[in-house]
Amino acid sequence: MTLLLKTSFYSHSHSSHFLSSTAMAMCSSFCPQIPYYLKEKPYFSFPSKPFFSPSFKVFSSQASNVSAKADALPARIGFLGLGIMGSPMAQNLVKAGCDVTVWNRTKSKCDPLISLGAQYMPSPEEVAASCDVTFAMLADPESAIDVACGKNGAAYGIGPGKGYVDVSTVDGDTSKMISAHIKDTGALFLEAPVSGSKKPAEDGQLIFLTAGDKSLYDTVAPLLDIMGKSRFYLGDVGNGAAMKLVVNMIMGRFCKFYTSFIL
Ligand SMILES: NC(=O)c1ccc[n+]([C@@H]2O[C@H](COP(=O)([O-])OP(=O)(O)OC[C@H]3O[C@@H](n4cnc5c(N)ncnc54)[C@H](OP(=O)(O)O)[C@@H]3O)[C@@H](O)[C@H]2O)c1
Numbered sequence: 230m231t232l233l234l235k236t237s238f239y240s241h242s243h244s245s246h247f248l249s250s251t252a253m254a255m256c257s258s259f260c261p262q263i264p265y266y267l268k269e270k271p272y273f274s275f276p277s278k279p280f281f282s283p284s285f286k287v288f289s290s291q292a293s294n295v296s297a298k299a300d301a302l303p304a305r306i307g308f309l310g311l312g313i314m315g316s317p318m319a320q321n322l323v324k325a326g327c328d329v330t331v332w333n334r335t336k337s338k339c340d341p342l343i344s345l346g347a348q349y350m351p352s353p354e355e356v357a358a359s360c361d362v363t364f365a366m367l368a369d370p371e372s373a374i375d376v377a378c379g380k381n382g383a384a385y386g387i388g389p390g391k392g393y394v395d396v397s398t399v400d401g402d403t404s405k406m407i408s409a410h411i412k413d414t415g416a417l418f419l420e421a422p423v424s425g426s427k428k429p430a431e432d433g434q435l436i437f438l439t440a441g442d443k444s445l446y447d448t449v450a451p452l453l454d455i456m457g458k459s460r461f462y463l464g465d466v467g468n469g470a471a472m473k474l475v476v477n478m479i480m481g482r483f484c485k486f487y488t489s490f491i492l
Pocket residue numbers: 309310311312313314315333334335338366367368369371372375376396397398399423424425426427
């Protein structure tokens with residue numbers, strides 16, 4: 230499946246319907262059991278003034294865990310942040326045969342990855358300097374900025390020919406700020422927040438909502454396919470964060486709606 234849609238949304242009546250149906254198309258990847266009639270009709274209202282108005286150009290791909298070919302993968306992959314989500318994501322890369330170098334603020338969380346065959350570097354700067362592509366899965370905007378742009382951060386080690394993929398959930402402004410720091414070095418940047426939780430992360434069933442440098446998206450697509458089941462490319466940096474917000478709202482409303490029937 231390739232080009233799904235390209236549009237802008239401004240007015241309330243059109244935007245709420247368009248936005249919800251776009252995100253619902255994505256939600257059916259997350260939650261195929263969403264009833265058909267809920268996919269067809271928007272069942273909540275957005276504010277009368279649009280709260281953002283991006284132009285999305287959505288490319289989607291249903292990933293297959295067997296699609297990655299070793300010779301198509303970036304040679305060295307860095308992974309920063311080995312929490313609930315980052316640890317299984319990095320493990321799936323190692324198990325798929327990738328050459329992975331890890332860093333985590335609490336070093337002991339690197340040990341299971343090192344046991345599986347990953348290498349360790351003592352700072353984000355050194356990971357980024359030694360890898361072709363570096364993923365970051367941090368707790369929040371503050372930690373994402375600190376690890377990318379702070380002292381010994383990835384921006385000090387990265388440069389032309391390399392890429393930085395932030396898979397943390399952060400707001401669009403944070404993502405744009407990190408992107409600016411990374412791109413100032415000559416490297417490429419992709420935001421790629423995920424939908425899913427611990428179990429989908431362990432099973433390689435995450436969904437990536439990506440935006441930023443398309444060439445980096447193409448480069449890391451086989452890696453996203455190892456860690457996830459679907460990926461969407463949404464254009465400019467900030468659109469991934471915006472779509473993650475929309476999907477969270479829809480899923481939250483759906484869960485509330487669904488539980489009201491079973492309780
Ligand atoms: N958990 C989920 O179900 C889920 C689902 C979708 C998306 N997400 C998103 O995924 C991201 C990671 O979530 P998670 O559940 O994996 O969180 P987590 O288990 O709390 O892990 C957070 C990671 O961030 C690191 N960190 C926190 N503050 C830091 C700082 N100041 N400097 C450096 N590193 C720092 C932690 O290092 P330490 O180990 O040293 O604490 C850890 O590696 C978040 O953006 C979250 O919103 C989570």
